[in-house]
Amino acid sequence: MAKPEQSGTVLTRDKLLEVAIDAFANAGYEGVGTRELAERAGTNLSAIRYHFGDKEGLYRAVIQHISQGVQDRMSPFIERIRSRTERPNVTREELIDSVCQLITGFASQLLASGVGDNWARLVVREQIKPTKAFDVMYSVFRLLLDGIAPIVAKIVGQPPDSEEVRICAMTLVGQALVFRTHRATALKFIGWNTLGPKQISELQTVLSKQCRAILTFRSR
Amino acid sequence: MAKPEQSGTVLTRDKLLEVAIDAFANAGYEGVGTRELAERAGTNLSAIRYHFGDKEGLYRAVIQHISQGVQDRMSPFIERIRSRTERPNVTREELIDSVCQLITGFASQLLASGVGDNWARLVVREQIKPTKAFDVMYSVFRLLLDGIAPIVAKIVGQPPDSEEVRICAMTLVGQALVFRTHRATALKFIGWNTLGPKQISELQTVLSKQCRAILTFRSR
């Protein structure tokens, strides 16, 4: 971010960012041109250069913005769960319940169609050919995974950095992520038309049951 | 496929396909040019038009080829499981074991770095903005999901087309898929450098445990 982050009229910058979030998510980085972005934002090509340096700078700003939003909304939630599970006299049932809440909470954040609906495409792009934006994305996943892993570790009685605990945390998250990454397949298979509040709620019920099953059965 | 599917020298066509699989998977559809594809295949631009009509025709051929390969390798496996689980005197333990085998079998197919390593990118592309190639992909997923859902249905005692059973099947598959779609994140979090046979094997162990937990605990 060497370029001027401060600007008199922030409106153009914000509008550009808003348009780019939508366009990149839906068409992919290579799928949109800077001309189209500028036009859709009601401005011109040079505005991109001025505010973000170049196309990739705008892309990084998009990733940064989305990640920051997710982080802001999830941090207090995760923190609350953490403080709850770090009490000395916490019960196993509370621990299990906490993981369920983390997963279902994440699912609703992930699936509720808010700002930047289809950014799974950008996430996967970074997974396969990581750019400078990868670390930003990773830190958000890390936030969630670091919320889950220590609790799972306590439940199964293993160190939080053991491979098994971390694989387990990954798969728990994967159960929810698949509805973003393979959304069309999931909808068609289940027989849903949309992924609205009703469907998300039903999903959360199943996710919760399964998390509980995994953690309960394993801790025996 | 209106263009001549038969050709004297199939070598050029195959080479083009092979190169395109790799390139599309790694750089995305919009990320590679036809010139580059032709050059990497040791041929020229016109060969693409001749063999596949246009760039999108080549893309569809890529999806078709990969899907066919996956289908060919998975079909007999799924069929074997199916015949085993449809015996009248099948035990619940056998049913649970069958689902575990389907998931771990799928995981090894999915994660073993063979032909078309990074095609998750193309899959997700189709999920967000389905093209004509979506149906081809979907039929492969359907093959697996239709292998899993009826068995899950028997275990939990619900109809195979109930929403809960289908959501469950989706999440079971999601546990494995996340290591393809979020590979870089998974590797970094777990602390692995590669996703080799040793790691896949460890993954299968955990997946198997968790499938068993989900199905065992739910059937009570």
Added chain:
DNA sequence: GTCTATAGTCGGATAGAC
């Protein structure tokens, strides 16, 4: 800060020789 104009490159598609 915001704009127009333009440079330079590369995209996919095509015509036509062999």
Added chain:
DNA sequence: GTCTATCCGACTATAGAC
């Protein structure tokens, strides 16, 4: 069937007026 040569539109990046 495979090649060369070429068209034309779209891309990113930049220079410079206001």
